[in-house]
Amino acid sequence: xxxxxxxxxxxxxxxxxxxxxxxxxxxxxxxxxxxxxxxxxxxxxxxxxxxxxxxxxxxxxxxxxxxxxxxxxxxxxxxxxxxxxxxxxxxxxxxxxxxxxxxxxxxxxxxxxxxxxxxxxxxxxxxxxxxxxxxxxxxxxxxxxxxxxxxxxxxxxxxxxxxxxxxxxxxxxxxxxxxxxxxxxxxxxxxxxxxxxxxxxxxxxxxxxxxxxxxxxxxxxxxxxxxxxxxxxxxxxxxxxxxxxxxxxxxxxxxxxxxxxxxxxxxxxxxxxxxxxxxxxxxxxxxxxxxxxxxxxxxxxxxxxxxxxxxxxxxxxxxxxxxxxxxxxxxxxxxxxxxxxxxxxxxxxxxxxxxxxxxxxxxxxxxxxxxxxxxxxxxxxxxxxxxxxxxxxxxxxxxxxxxxxxxxxxxxxxxxxxxxxxxxxxxxxxxxxxxxxxxxxxxxxxxxxxxxxxxxxxxxxxxxxxxxxxxxxxxxxxxxxx
Amino acid sequence: xxxxxxxxxxxxxxxxxxxxxxxxxxxxxxxxxxxxxxxxxxxxxxxxxxxxxxxxxxxxxxxxxxxxxx
Numbered sequence: 001x002x003x004x005x006x007x008x009x010x011x012x013x014x015x016x017x018x019x020x021x022x023x024x025x026x027x028x029x030x031x032x033x034x035x036x037x038x039x040x041x042x043x044x045x046x047x048x049x050x051x052x053x054x055x056x057x058x059x060x061x062x063x064x065x066x067x068x069x070x071x072x073x074x075x076x077x078x079x080x081x082x083x084x085x086x087x088x089x090x091x092x093x094x095x096x097x098x099x100x101x102x103x104x105x106x107x108x109x110x111x112x113x114x115x116x117x118x119x120x121x122x123x124x125x126x127x128x129x130x131x132x133x134x135x136x137x138x139x140x141x142x143x144x145x146x147x148x149x150x151x152x153x154x155x156x157x158x159x160x161x162x163x164x165x166x167x168x169x170x171x172x173x174x175x176x177x178x179x180x181x182x183x184x185x186x187x188x189x190x191x192x193x194x195x196x197x198x199x200x201x202x203x204x205x206x207x208x209x210x211x212x213x214x215x216x217x218x219x220x221x222x223x224x225x226x227x228x229x230x231x232x233x234x235x236x237x238x239x240x241x242x243x244x245x246x247x248x249x250x251x252x253x254x255x256x257x258x259x260x261x262x263x264x265x266x267x268x269x270x271x272x273x274x275x276x277x278x279x280x281x282x283x284x285x286x287x288x289x290x291x292x293x294x295x296x297x298x299x300x301x302x303x304x305x306x307x308x309x310x311x312x313x314x315x316x317x318x319x320x321x322x323x324x325x326x327x328x329x330x331x332x333x334x335x336x337x338x339x340x341x342x343x344x345x346x347x348x349x350x351x352x353x354x355x356x357x358x359x360x361x362x363x364x365x366x367x368x369x370x371x372x373x374x375x376x377x378x379x380x381x382x383x384x385x386x387x388x389x390x391x392x393x394x395x396x397x398x399x400x401x402x403x404x405x406x407x408x409x410x411x412x413x414x415x416x417x418x419x420x421x422x423x424x425x426x427x428x429x430x431x432x433x434x435x436x437x438x439x440x441x442x443x444x445x446x447x448x449x450x451x452x453x454x455x456x457x458x459x460x461x462x463x464x465x466x467x468x469x470x471x472x473x474x475x476x477x478x479x480x481x482x
Numbered sequence: 483x484x485x486x487x488x489x490x491x492x493x494x495x496x497x498x499x500x501x502x503x504x505x506x507x508x509x510x511x512x513x514x515x516x517x518x519x520x521x522x523x524x525x526x527x528x529x530x531x532x533x534x535x536x537x538x539x540x541x542x543x544x545x546x547x548x549x550x551x552x
Contacts, residue, residue, distance in 0.1 A: 091531045183513045197512060226509070227517040295497045298490060315546045317535035327549040345483065349490060361498055367507030369497050373510060407489050423511025453512070 066156035084338030094191020111146030141171030165415025173391035174447020184423035238444030239464035244280030250384035263434025299366035306350025391446030
């Protein structure tokens with residue numbers, strides 16, 4: 001038998017159901033692999049013991065999973081990458097994790113992330129940055145950087161993360177794996193620590209499109225604990241489409257050459273040709289408001305965050321500092337010491353955008369831009385089945401390269417934010433390798449496909465056909481083939 | 483941080499001049515209205531569990547510094 005760690009999660013699941021693979025030894029093999037984490041990708045790992053028992057599965061027959069540390073897990077540390085939640089052991093388990101446990105997927109570990117999911121490089125974690133398994137001097141992307149790095153780095157068979165403006169898709173692209181942001185409402189947000197509630201969505205980070213489909217099928221569904229959840233009608237089946245005939249893929253006319261690196265562009269154009277080879281049709285679509293996506297997003301997301309993060313008050317749970325003074329002094333000291341710089345920046349931006357006299361100019365205007373962006377997509381989907389773009393403007397950048405320039409960091413979300421604002425599903429699949437600007441070994445490039453709300457099945461089917469056509473076999477360290 | 487915030491606001495200000503008169507603002511992307519669930523009592527967290535993570539629990543309650551400066 002081949003090394004069990006080489007199996008995709010779906011293959012392992014099928015082998016376990018058929019009785020060809022023992023669930024216990026399979027999970028033990030992954031625990032051993034996870035114990036070898038040199039990427040700072042895990043914040044907590046299941047090594048048995050009381051903590052793990054709190055969230056144990058009754059029968060494991062689904063591959064163990066790495067969970068972004070933003071999902072509450074009863075009795076197991078949950079930090080959201082923040083100092084303010086250091087040592088916090090939630091009294092309840094998020095719906096997403098509960099569904100995984102019920103399906104028979106043990107939690108392998110909790111993964112590192114940008115603090116409260118605010119960031120595109122994982123450098124905003126209070127627990128240190130995650131290293132990209134392809135090049136340890138580079139970032140894995142963010143904010144689900146830990147979840148992407150463990151899957152790409154052979155430390156977990158698959159993972160879940162959250163995506164608010166690209167936080168699943170961009171790290172998936174930087175690490176050469178598949179990342180899916182489902183439609184807003186497809187998966188319950190209950191127990192998913194809130195960043196920007198009108199945008200946050202849980203989704204899979206996997207080696208293959210089939211694994212993403214299997215995971216989405218488990219996770220999706222309406223949940224009485226999240227009144228914004230609706231689930232996906234009919235559920236999700238494994239994808240099986242073999243070609244792209246009869247499907248139209250729209251490329252935004254607004255995509256400009258200077259929006260992204262030449263290496264990324266070469267892979268993008270090569271992938272468009274691959275779509276045509278598979279029988280798909282390439283058309284031009286117009287998304288005129290998308291260029292304002294970043295501006296609208298960096299008003300709406302911080303505004304919602306500034307409200308959501310008010311709960312960290314040093315009273316009910318989490319860290320408290322400065323408890324000897326009066327209440328206000330305690331709040332101030334707790335938040336000054338508990339929050340990192342990016343979180344403070346966004347709280348300030350958010351409260352400013354919501355303040356009297358500025359509300360209409362910033363928040364009100366941003367919500368109208370959001371309407372326009374959603375209308376652009378509905379218009380485009382009148383003539384095409386999918387909208388495609390590169391996932392990120394560049395390959396993984398170097399650690400420290402953008403930390404002094406928050407705006408440059410924000411612009412990394414240029415291609416992923418519009419879909420988040422429109423609430424529609426989008427997947428990033430690895431499409432090829434490109435040299436970084438300035439030279440160096442080749443790194444993965446992601447190809448993003450977006451589709452209308454709740455059309456995940458069609459999206460996964462098309463992504464699967466394209467994945468088979470591309471045949472991306474590269475792995476960190478230059479090992480080809482699976 | 484002042485310089486950084488100004489830079490971000492300058493970028494964000496690009497949407498300030500767009501003519502969006504009459505455009506409905508979007509606060510929620512999925513068309514949902516009045517989502518109600520049955521009003522059935524369910525058990526809540528036991529008090530000791532709810533207090534287990536509090537930095538300074540006392541007598542079955544959360545204790546916080548006084549809002550009045552001394």
